[in-house]
Amino acid sequence: xxxKGKVLVIDDDEDLLGLVTLALERAGFGAxxxxxxxxxxxxxxxxxxxxxxxxxxxxxMDGLATLRELRRNCPRTAVxxxxxxxxxxxxxxxxxxxxxxxLKKPFQIDALEAAAERAVEKRRLDEIARxxxxxxxxEGTARAILAAAxxxxxxxxxLLSVPASPWTPARNYHLGAGDGEKxxxxxxxxxxxxxxxxxxxxxxxxxxxxxxxxxxxxxxxIAAALFIPLPGEGGDFxxxxxxxxxxxxxxxxxxxxxxxxxxxxxxxxxxxSVLSDQLGETRVQLARTQKLEALGLMVSQVSHDFNxxxxxxxxxxxxxxENMKPSEDPALLKEVLRMSDEAGALVKQxxxxxxxxxxxxxxxxxxAALSEIKLMIDRLPGERVKTVYEVSPSPHVALTPEKFKQVxxxxxxxxxxxxxxxxEVRVSLRPAAAGGGSVLEVSDNGPGIKPEDLGRxxxxxxxxxxxxxxxxxxxxxxxxxxxxAGGEISVESRPGEGAAxxxxxxxxx
Numbered sequence: 001x002x003x004k005g006k007v008l009v010i011d012d013d014e015d016l017l018g019l020v021t022l023a024l025e026r027a028g029f030g031a032x033x034x035x036x037x038x039x040x041x042x043x044x045x046x047x048x049x050x051x052x053x054x055x056x057x058x059x060x061m062d063g064l065a066t067l068r069e070l071r072r073n074c075p076r077t078a079v080x081x082x083x084x085x086x087x088x089x090x091x092x093x094x095x096x097x098x099x100x101x102x103l104k105k106p107f108q109i110d111a112l113e114a115a116a117e118r119a120v121e122k123r124r125l126d127e128i129a130r131x132x133x134x135x136x137x138x139e140g141t142a143r144a145i146l147a148a149a150x151x152x153x154x155x156x157x158x159l160l161s162v163p164a165s166p167w168t169p170a171r172n173y174h175l176g177a178g179d180g181e182k183x184x185x186x187x188x189x190x191x192x193x194x195x196x197x198x199x200x201x202x203x204x205x206x207x208x209x210x211x212x213x214x215x216x217x218x219x220x221x222i223a224a225a226l227f228i229p230l231p232g233e234g235g236d237f238x239x240x241x242x243x244x245x246x247x248x249x250x251x252x253x254x255x256x257x258x259x260x261x262x263x264x265x266x267x268x269x270x271x272x273s274v275l276s277d278q279l280g281e282t283r284v285q286l287a288r289t290q291k292l293e294a295l296g297l298m299v300s301q302v303s304h305d306f307n308x309x310x311x312x313x314x315x316x317x318x319x320x321x322e323n324m325k326p327s328e329d330p331a332l333l334k335e336v337l338r339m340s341d342e343a344g345a346l347v348k349q350x351x352x353x354x355x356x357x358x359x360x361x362x363x364x365x366x367x368a369a370l371s372e373i374k375l376m377i378d379r380l381p382g383e384r385v386k387t388v389y390e391v392s393p394s395p396h397v398a399l400t401p402e403k404f405k406q407v408x409x410x411x412x413x414x415x416x417x418x419x420x421x422x423x424e425v426r427v428s429l430r431p432a433a434a435g436g437g438s439v440l441e442v443s444d445n446g447p448g449i450k451p452e453d454l455g456r457x458x459x460x461x462x463x464x465x466x467x468x469x470x471x472x473x474x475x476x477x478x479x480x481x482x483x484x485a486g487g488e489i490s491v492e493s494r495p496g497e498g499a500a501x502x503x504x505x506x507x508x509x
Contacts, residue, residue: 003030004154005050005120010040010066011082012058016105020053020112027113028154029120037061041069049077051119053112054099056083056090064093071098076126078119082107121258124148128269142173145240145266150175152262153226153255155242159184162238162270176243183218184241190216191227192239200237202259203227204251224250228259230267238270291461306347314340342405363396363508364404366429366438373408377416385416390428394438397505399485404505407481410474411442411501418446418499436507437487443500449493457491478503 007029011017017033024031032047034040038061044052052070056063063081070079081094084105091102100122101115128141128148142160149158157176164170174181187207194212195203204226207219222243230238240262244251317337321330370391377387397404408427415425428441449457449464456462460476482489486506493499 004028004117004151005123006030006032006047007051007053007116008032008034008040008044008047008049009053010034010037011053011055012036013055023109023112024116027116029116037063037066037069040066041073044070044074044077049074050123051116052077052079054079054081056081056094064090064097067094067097067099076123078123080115080119121152121261124152125262125265128265139173141269141272142171143175145269146173146175149228149240149242149262149266152258153242153251154244155226156180156245156248157184157222157241157243159188159241160238160270161185161188161241180221180243183221184243186217187213187219187222187225187243188227188239188241191225195227195229195239200229200231202229202256202263204256206250221245223248226251226255226259228263228266230263230270238267240266307344310340310344310347362400364399364401365396366394366404366440366505367391369401369404370408370427370429373405373412376409377412384421385419386424387412387416388424388426390426392430394429394431395436396508397438397485398508399481399487399505403481403485407478407503408440408442410478411440411503414474415442415444415446415499419444420446432504437505438507440503440505441500443498445498448495448497449491449499450495454491454493458489
């Protein structure tokens with residue numbers, strides 16, 4: 001069970017020092033002691049204490065001098081003054097210097113424990129608020145909420161369950177034993193209907209004998225459970241679970257009071273963390289958009305010059321063909337001319353992509369387009385990669401021939417790069433099993449895609465290739481072309497087993 005908090009007691013009375021330390025330990029606090037102001041300041045600087053009980057009248061460095069040093073060196077640690085010589089003046093002075101409270105000797109142990117509870121509870125709520133306000137993000141804020149709940153409620157297991165939103169998926173954060181998360185999740189699911197019946201109020205229960213909880217997974221593992229709904233918008237709500245294992249005391253009215261104080265602060269922190277994550281994602285999207293806009297401008301400028309060069313090349317080839325002798329074979333020049341036309345069509349597609357304009361739809365015959373791509377691939381210089389084609393007659397698709405070739409060529413070239421010398425690439429085309437259209441699959445036997453990269457593989461400017469080997473735009477352009485045509489693209493990969501891209505294109509309408 002987590003200790004409620006770390007407390008340091010500074011007093012020159014050795015008997016009182018021992019009594020207070022023992023009482024705090026029995027109440028669930030981690031307690032340390034010092035018999036002088038100098039020793040206390042040194043201990044406080046070396047450890048992260050939540051609270052210091054400080055005697056006002058001590059030889060050497062007295063209470064007020066010690067308080068000044070503590071506030072300078074440990075500004076987040078609460079200090080409660082203890083004295084048998086209290087007066088209005090000393091109380092006012094200690095409060096002015098930053099003391100959180102003031103107890104006059106002799107005091108009841110219950111009063112001491114209550115003062116410690118209040119001070120540590122405030123420290124926990126401050127920690128959550130600080131995490132939210134410093135932009136710790138979803139993970140950082142969730143961990144702050146869990147750590148505060150574990151210590152505030154002396155819990156062995158704590159869980160923060162956040163439902164899905166339009167911007168983020170459902171998330172669960174756990175702190176405790178490795179097998180405790182499953183039990184906590186089972187109890188939270190069972191408790192949600194009960195909490196709705198209570199209109200979102202907190203619930204304390206002993207799961208093994210509680211109606212609605214006794215049959216839940218984990219009911220036998222958790223002796224005492226505390227459920228704290230975090231108020232939010234809509235019908236769903238985030239939920240904090242605190243659980244104690246066998247042998248621990250059940251949660252009582254004081255825990256429920258603390259839970260009701262805890263809930264709004266934790267809810268605000270959770271909402272702020274979601275907003276922080278959304279803001280971060282928006283900034284990333286904005287940066288990508290700005291990159292794409294800059295790329296579009298560059299493509300427009302380069303394409304203009306490139307088209308001029310292509311016009312010179314095409315004109316020169318046509319002139320050569322007009323002046324050829326009848327005995328000369330024009331086949332090679334015709335092939336160069338055809339490749340120049342292909343290059344011109346590709347430049348046009350890049351311009352359309354950069355400006356987000358729609359080209360005039362001319363349905364593509366995917367089998368015929370793949371035949372042209374095969375001729376191009378077979379003539380590529382460099383490392384030899386075996387490419388196997390399995391092409392079945394397939395329906396025309398709602399994509400221009402140029403765009404289909406752009407999609408297929410990008411996928412095949414990526415697969416060849418992944419497979420490497422001596423590797424194998426398989427290109428398959430077949431009619432779709434349902435709904436018409438065609439399915440293009442390109443796979444390789446290369447090293448595959450890392451699991452952490454799979455979710456980003458279609459992002460603009462993301463590349464798994466070595467620095468300088470890729471722009472990170474090829475697959476993004478492919479995905480854009482496919483989706484604008486009403487199709488779908490997916491990828492499957494396991495490390496060491498290659499990758500397979502599957503494109504489903506709708507039939508031409």
